Amino acid sequence: MTGTAERAARIMARCDALAVYSIEPGAITRPYGTPALTAAMDDVAAWMRNAGMTTRRDAIGNLIGVYDAAPDVPSPQTFLIGGHLDSVRNAGRYDGILGVLSGVAAVERLHARGTRLPFNVMVVAFVDEEGLRFHTTYLGSRAFAGTFDDAMLEVTDSEGRSLADVIRANGRDPGDIPAGAQDPASFLGWVEAHIEQGPVLEAADLPVGVVQAIVGGTRAAITFRGVAGHAGTVPMGNRHDALCAAAEFVLAVERVAGTRAGMVGTVGQLEVEKASSNVIPGEVRLTLDLRHHVDTTRAEAERELRDAAREIADRRGVALDWQEVQGYACTVCDLDLTAALARAVERAGIAPRRLPSGAGHDAVTLSAVMPVAMLFVRCRGGVSHNPAESITESDVAVTCQVLDNLLDDLAREHA
Amino acid sequence: MTGTAERAARIMARCDALAVYSIEPGAITRPYGTPALTAAMDDVAAWMRNAGMTTRRDAIGNLIGVYDAAPDVPSPQTFLIGGHLDSVRNAGRYDGILGVLSGVAAVERLHARGTRLPFNVMVVAFVDEEGLRFHTTYLGSRAFAGTFDDAMLEVTDSEGRSLADVIRANGRDPGDIPAGAQDPASFLGWVEAHIEQGPVLEAADLPVGVVQAIVGGTRAAITFRGVAGHAGTVPMGNRHDALCAAAEFVLAVERVAGTRAGMVGTVGQLEVEKASSNVIPGEVRLTLDLRHHVDTTRAEAERELRDAAREIADRRGVALDWQEVQGYACTVCDLDLTAALARAVERAGIAPRRLPSGAGHDAVTLSAVMPVAMLFVRCRGGVSHNPAESITESDVAVTCQVLDNLLDDLAREHA
Numbered sequence: 001m002t003g004t005a006e007r008a009a010r011i012m013a014r015c016d017a018l019a020v021y022s023i024e025p026g027a028i029t030r031p032y033g034t035p036a037l038t039a040a041m042d043d044v045a046a047w048m049r050n051a052g053m054t055t056r057r058d059a060i061g062n063l064i065g066v067y068d069a070a071p072d073v074p075s076p077q078t079f080l081i082g083g084h085l086d087s088v089r090n091a092g093r094y095d096g097i098l099g100v101l102s103g104v105a106a107v108e109r110l111h112a113r114g115t116r117l118p119f120n121v122m123v124v125a126f127v128d129e130e131g132l133r134f135h136t137t138y139l140g141s142r143a144f145a146g147t148f149d150d151a152m153l154e155v156t157d158s159e160g161r162s163l164a165d166v167i168r169a170n171g172r173d174p175g176d177i178p179a180g181a182q183d184p185a186s187f188l189g190w191v192e193a194h195i196e197q198g199p200v201l202e203a204a205d206l207p208v209g210v211v212q213a214i215v216g217g218t219r220a221a222i223t224f225r226g227v228a229g230h231a232g233t234v235p236m237g238n239r240h241d242a243l244c245a246a247a248e249f250v251l252a253v254e255r256v257a258g259t260r261a262g263m264v265g266t267v268g269q270l271e272v273e274k275a276s277s278n279v280i281p282g283e284v285r286l287t288l289d290l291r292h293h294v295d296t297t298r299a300e301a302e303r304e305l306r307d308a309a310r311e312i313a314d315r316r317g318v319a320l321d322w323q324e325v326q327g328y329a330c331t332v333c334d335l336d337l338t339a340a341l342a343r344a345v346e347r348a349g350i351a352p353r354r355l356p357s358g359a360g361h362d363a364v365t366l367s368a369v370m371p372v373a374m375l376f377v378r379c380r381g382g383v384s385h386n387p388a389e390s391i392t393e394s395d396v397a398v399t400c401q402v403l404d405n406l407l408d409d410l411a412r413e414h415a
Numbered sequence: 416m417t418g419t420a421e422r423a424a425r426i427m428a429r430c431d432a433l434a435v436y437s438i439e440p441g442a443i444t445r446p447y448g449t450p451a452l453t454a455a456m457d458d459v460a461a462w463m464r465n466a467g468m469t470t471r472r473d474a475i476g477n478l479i480g481v482y483d484a485a486p487d488v489p490s491p492q493t494f495l496i497g498g499h500l501d502s503v504r505n506a507g508r509y510d511g512i513l514g515v516l517s518g519v520a521a522v523e524r525l526h527a528r529g530t531r532l533p534f535n536v537m538v539v540a541f542v543d544e545e546g547l548r549f550h551t552t553y554l555g556s557r558a559f560a561g562t563f564d565d566a567m568l569e570v571t572d573s574e575g576r577s578l579a580d581v582i583r584a585n586g587r588d589p590g591d592i593p594a595g596a597q598d599p600a601s602f603l604g605w606v607e608a609h610i611e612q613g614p615v616l617e618a619a620d621l622p623v624g625v626v627q628a629i630v631g632g633t634r635a636a637i638t639f640r641g642v643a644g645h646a647g648t649v650p651m652g653n654r655h656d657a658l659c660a661a662a663e664f665v666l667a668v669e670r671v672a673g674t675r676a677g678m679v680g681t682v683g684q685l686e687v688e689k690a691s692s693n694v695i696p697g698e699v700r701l702t703l704d705l706r707h708h709v710d711t712t713r714a715e716a717e718r719e720l721r722d723a724a725r726e727i728a729d730r731r732g733v734a735l736d737w738q739e740v741q742g743y744a745c746t747v748c749d750l751d752l753t754a755a756l757a758r759a760v761e762r763a764g765i766a767p768r769r770l771p772s773g774a775g776h777d778a779v780t781l782s783a784v785m786p787v788a789m790l791f792v793r794c795r796g797g798v799s800h801n802p803a804e805s806i807t808e809s810d811v812a813v814t815c816q817v818l819d820n821l822l823d824d825l826a827r828e829h830a
Contacts, residue, residue: 027689090643090689132691197648215647219692228505230800231681231704232630233612233773236673238797243682244669247662254659258651266646267658269690274442274505276547277634277683277702278774279800287692289646325692358648359693382653385645385694 002112004404007105008397014101018043018085019093028387030087031133033061033166040085044125047104052111053123059176060143060167061127067107070116078120079410080190080370081106081403084129084140084362091130092195092389098377099192100125102396106403117407118414119188126362133157133166135221136326141362145369146181184369188414189337191406192363193375193399195391199382200355207395208402209353210342211374214364216330218290218302222249222309225319228274228282243272243281245318252308253288256301263292263301264358287325293356295329331364334371341373344405348398359384375402417527419819422520423812429516433458433500434508443802445502446548448476448581455500459540462519467526468538474591475558475582476542482522485531494532494825495605495785496521496818497539499555499777503547507610507804513792514607515540517811521818532822533829534603541777548572548581550636551741556777560784561596599784603829604752606821607778608790608814610806614797615770622810623817624768625757626789629779631745633705633717637664637724640734643689643697658687658696660733667723668703671716678707678716679773702740708771710745746779749786756788759820763813774799790817 021036021043022028030036041063045055048065055065063085069076083099103123110117126140134155142148153164153174164174196202201209226240250267257265266289273283288305292298306322313320342352355376363372377399380390436451437443445451456478460470463480470480478500484491498514518538525532541555549570557563568579568589579589611617616624641655665682672680681704688698703720707713721737728735757767770791778787792814795805 088691088694090694130691130693135692197645199650199653217647227798228801229798230612230774231683232632232679232706232775233799234679234797235614236669236679238614241669241681243665243685247665250658250662251666254651254656264647264649264651266656266693266695268646268687268692268694268696270658270685270687270696271690272683272685274444275684275686276503276545276800277550278545278681278704279503279505279683280681281683281685282801289693291647359645360647382649383642383644384648385691386643386697 002109004397004400007108007400008393011098011101011105011396012393014047015093015097018097027090028087028093029089029091030085032086032128032139033133033170037086037127038170041125044085044100044104048123051104051108053107058143058180059172059174060140060180061170061172062140062144063125065104065123067110067121068116069120070118073118076119077188078122078186079188080122080124081192082124082126083192083194084126086128086130086132088130088132088385090387092384092386094195094379094389094391095197095384096129099194102193102399102403105400106407109404117411121407129362134163137360138362138365141365143177143180144182145365147365147368148177187370188410189334189371189373190363190366191337191341191373191375192361193377193403194361195379195384195389196376197359197379197382197384201353201376201378202380202382204353206350206353207378207398208345208350209355209376210338210345211333211357211376212338212354213293213333214331214357214361215291215293216295216298216328217360218288218298218327219325220288221285221323221325222288223283223285223321224313225283225321226281226316229280231278231280234280239280240317241280242284242318245312245316246270246284246286248312249286249309252305256304256308257290260292260297260301263297265290265301291358293330328360328364331367333363333373337371337373340409341375341406344402344409347405348401350398375399417524419812419815422523422815423808426513426516426520426811427808429462430508430512433512442505443502443508444504444506445500447501447543447554448548448585452501452542453585456540459500459515459519463538466519466523468522473558473595474587474589475555475595476585476587477555477559478540480519480538482525482536483531484535485533488533491534492603493535493537493601494603495537495539496607497541498607498609499541499544501543501545501547503545503800505802507799507801509610509794509804509806510612510799511544514609517608517814517818520815521822524819532826536822544777549578552775553777553780556780558592558595559597560780562780562783563592602785603825604749604786604788605778605781606752606756606788606790607776608792608818609776610794610799610804611791612774612794612797612799616768616791616793617795617797619768621765621768622793622813623760623765624770624791625753625760626748626772626791627753627769628708628748629746629772629776630706630708631710631713631743632775633703633713633742634740635703636700636738636740637703638698638700638736639728640698640736641696641731644695646693646695649695654695655732656695657699657733660727660731661685661699661701663727664701664724667720671719671723672705675707675712675716678712680705680716706773708745743775743779746782748778748788752786752788755824756790756821759817759824762820763816765813790814
């Protein structure tokens with residue numbers, strides 16, 4: 001029952017099983033610190049233990065499963081596989097989850113054969129990669145990597161609850177986070193299998209591909225403040241409509257990103273303050289998400305958008321507030337580990353296509369303290385962050401084969 | 416204590432007193448069926464009774480105060496003065512309220528002098544003019560006028576509670592609404608004093624003006640449905656971003672309204688469904704409010720906007736849904752009653768400037784069953800539906816004088 005086909009079928013069934021855990025009926029929405037996420041973590045922990053791993057949760061809530069190295073290895077290092085179990089709103093069932101479950105599946109093969117490697121295999125399910133609740137990202141892997149910023153504890157969710165409060169409400173102590181950080185020296189590296197979330201592998205008719213770099217990104221929270229007024233009585237020429245200003249900016253983002261190869265720009269949230277159908281919008285808050293694989297190109301586009309926002313605001317007599325939330329540079333994957341992953345892909349009979357990741361991943365955080373690599377898995381239509389997220393069981397079987405090959409190669413290398 | 420100056424001071428103080436009743440701290444927000452509105456109604460009822468009126472609430476919650484005609488008048492008719500006590504979100508303190516309190520003040524003078532007129536004076540505080548809670552308007556005056564549509568009882572608020580439920584939760588029976596409708600034949604007419612909500616009187620240096628017509632309006636609920644997706648991975652050219660489509664439409668509204676004299680067009684609400692900063696908006700719902708004093712011009716602009724929305728949706732591969740919520744034709748005020756009001760203005764020493772109303776008012780509903788007239792009162796900067804709403808005590812004193820003159824004239828006419 002641990003051939004790649006059997007494990008792939010099990011991974012698919014488990015993705016379906018985890019999809020029921022949600023805070024919204026009829027949708028998959030699993031933010032940090034919710035009972036839905038706890039339930040998903042509990043199921044995965046049970047599967048980890050069935051695969052011969054010991055499990056624990058760290059102070060921020062990451063689930064950590066360890067499959068011990070061969071007992072005769074002195075001070076074994078650890079190889080890390082995983083992903084995350086939190087989600088965006090109305091998410092798909094594979095983003096993040098595939099990384100965790102393919103890690104568990106890799107250990108199931110070892111456990112079934114009674115094989116111990118010359119290093120520990122640790123599978124981690126990070127607890128907050130998407131940042132849905134607190135509008136920040138990588139909280140889980142930051143805590144794990146020791147790069148967690150204590151200031152984050154004071155960030156509040158839409159109901160005014162701080163991260164520290166939510167950690168405590170889940171029975172953990174924010175003060176334990178620093179002590180939970182792992183020793184970087186103990187890790188051989190991190191690999192995550194993740195859906196591509198883009199159209200490249202589908203177009204190339206390849207089940208998997210090897211990630212070369214993760215794009216850098218700019219995130220900003222932007223507010224246009226005009227003057228509210230009566231929709232029936234304030235003449236068009238006397239208005240300072242914050243929504244009209246925001247609309248111009250939304251189209252500027254589309255234009256600026258659309259005219260640069262490989263760039264994507266998105267206004268994902270836009271809220272009209274105290275909105276009524278018969279009131280001219282006085283204040284609009286929106287988010288900007290801008291990404292490119294060349295940091296200087298992204299910086300140039302961001303400058304252009306700041307200038308555009310300023311020009312729009314000035315022309316309309318509207319105030320502008322631009323808060324950069326969290327910029328992050330492009331992350332180049334580790335050359336050696338990525339080469340090893342590419343060889344594992346090749347040994348599975350697949351041409352090792354290299355491609356960039358347009359999305360951020362926990363590898364961004366982990367790359368600060370260990371070698372990172374990522375395997376992309378073809379997804380239908382390149383669709384993700386959407387209930388229509390879809391992958392095939394046979395591509396998941398290839399994924400299992402690649403991870404098996406990689407672990408076997410690393411075992412030989414460290415024997 | 417019933418000179419125009421004393422009553423104006425009292426009206427200003429009462430506007431301040433009512434402004435504390437709100438469902439939102441730090442703002443005036445008084446939707447239908449809330450304790451905040453009940454509290455305001457209770458205060459006004461007490462002031463009515465102090466002015467010698469009997470008071471009652473009808474089935475939908477309108478507050479009705481009656482100052483009886485002279486006892487020797489057989490089957491007296493009724494003259495109606497009033498406004499509404501509900502508000503938009505984050506409203507000012509005069510819109511609607513001034514009409515009610517100036518009506519009470521008019522009766523106070525009669526009561527203090529022991530004067531009875533050859534008709535009853537009824538002061539009404541309508542319970543829902545703005546439509547904040549159920550996105551429909553004139554619920555109070557429709558019930559009063561007998562034009563209430565029972566289908567409205569099933570309309571739900573943002574929390575899914577129906578109007579019928581809210582009426583019952585306030586201790587009333589929706590089944591009593593038809594019986595509460597007034598007999599049109601018994602009414603001499605309706606007059607409401609209301610802030611102008613526009614810049615005309617301020618520019619003309621006039622304290623009050625006489626409304627000639629109330630503009631017609633189109634209200635629509637529009638949805639753009641695109642495809643949600645990952646903000647980092649879906650190339651710009653592959654997107655069907657519902658927010659970009661909506662942004663184009665917002666600017667089309669501004670352009671179409673801005674190029675027609677006297678027209679106003681507003682998108683007051685815009686919501687991104689399941690919004691996340693890193694998700695391409697899949698669905699956006701927005702409202703359209705379009706007004707003009709010539710119905711054919713408005714219809715032509717509406718057609719142009721429908722065509723624009725269709726073109727935007729088709730070009731972007733996004734679905735469009737256009738629901739007309741409640742269109743209403745231009746209302747011309749009663750010629751005789753408006754002439755009488757203009758004479759009353761003139762007798763107060765003010766040139767009787769005629770002007771249109773860009774906002775809808777309960778007079779629209781009442782005009783179906785009785786003569787209607789409206790007095791506009793200068794407001795600073797033409798600002799309304801906004802905490803900055805501002806009027807002067809001396810303009811309110813003029814308002815009191817005009818209503819006194821009107822009642823005196825009508826009394827002579829019906830003696």
